[in-house]
C-alpha cells in the first residue's frame with residue numbers, strides 16, 4: 001500500500017495540537033500559549049462589517065499584501081523606536097501563520113540536499129517537523145539543564161557545512177528563557193553564509209527584540225506572529241522581517257494567495273487597534289509572576305523564570321513518565337497543559353483559569 005509515498009514519510013510523526021483523548025468537562029486551554037482573551041466584541045463587529053461590505057468573496061485576495069506590509073512595518077518601527085533606519089514594507093513577508101514562513105525559509109535554503117538546519121531541543125518543534133516533511137536533515141544542539149542556554153561550544157562545532165540555517169526562539173518555547181548576551185554574540189559572529197532565524201513569537205510579552213540590529217545582519221530573519229499577544233490564532237497570520245533580498249526569495253517560494261482577505265483585514269484591524277489589544281499584556285505578565293511564585297512553592301516542582309506568557313516546570317525527581325500521567329489527570333479535570341521536552345509548558349490564562357491550574361496541580365501532586 002502507498003508505494004508512491006516517500007520512504008522517509010512513512011514513519012513520520014506529525015505535530016498534534018491538543019494530543020490525547022476526548023474530555024467531558026469544560027477545558028481551560030492552556031497548552032498552546034494563546035492570549036486567553038478573544039477580540040473585544042466591538043472589534044469583532046467591525047471586522048464582520050468589513051467582511052460584509054468590503055470583501056468580495058468571489059475575488060482573489062490582494063496577493064501582494066501591500067497595505068498589510070506597510071501597517072506591519074509601521075508597527076515594528078513604532079514598537080522598536082527605530083526612527084534612524086526604519087524597517088520598510090520591502091523588508092516584510094507575511095505568511096499563513098509564521099509556520100508557513102518557517103517552511104518558506106526551509107524551501108529557500110535546504111531543499112533538495114542543499115543543506116541542513118540546526119535547532120536545540122527543548123525548543124519549538126515545528127522547525128524539525130517541517131524540515132522532516134521536506135527531507136531536510138536536522139542537526140540538534142544541546143542546552144544547559146540549569147537555564148536552557150545553548151551549549152555554545154557544541155553549537156560552534158555543529159554549525160558548519162552542511163548546516164545552512166540556525167533556528168532560535170527569543171524567548172524560547174517551551175522553556176521561556178530569552179537569548180543571553182553570549183548567545184547573541186555567537187549569533188552576531190556567525191558567518192554570512194549561515195541564515196539565522198530568530199523567532200520572536202512572544203515579543204509583545206518579552207519586549208526584547210533584535211530588530212534594531214537587523215540592518216547590520218543581512219543573514220538574519222526575524223519571525224513574529226499575530227497568534228499570541230494579538231489574539232488572532234484562528235486567522236493564521238505571521239510575518240518575517242529581513243533584508244529586502246531575503247524577503248524577495250521568501251516571496252518567490254510562497255503560494256501566490258497565501259493569506260485570505262479576511263485574515264489580512266483582521267491583522268490590519270488588530271494593528272489599527274494595537275494599543276487597545278495590548279493593554280492586557282501588563283496584567284497577563286503580573287498574573288504570570290503570581291502563578292510562577294505559587295508554582296515555585298510546590299515542593300515536587302522545579303520551575304524556571306519566564307520572559308513570556310507561559311511557564312516551564314519539571315518534576316524535581318525528573319520522572320517524565322509520571323509527568324505524562326499527571327498531564328492526563330489534569331486534562332480529565334479540565335486543565336489542558338503541554339507535556340513536552342521532559343516538562344510542563346503552562347500557558348498563563350485568565351485569573352480564574354490560573355487559580356484552577358494551581359489548585360488542580362496541588363491536587364494531582366499531593
Ligand SMILES: *Cc1c(COP(=O)(O)O)cnc(C)c1O
Pocket residue numbers: 033096097098099100124169173199201224225226227228233236237238
Ligand atoms: C506559537 C508560535 C509560533 C506561531 O506560529 P503561527 O503559525 O504564527 O501561529 C511561532 N513560533 C513559536 C516559537 C511559537 O511558539
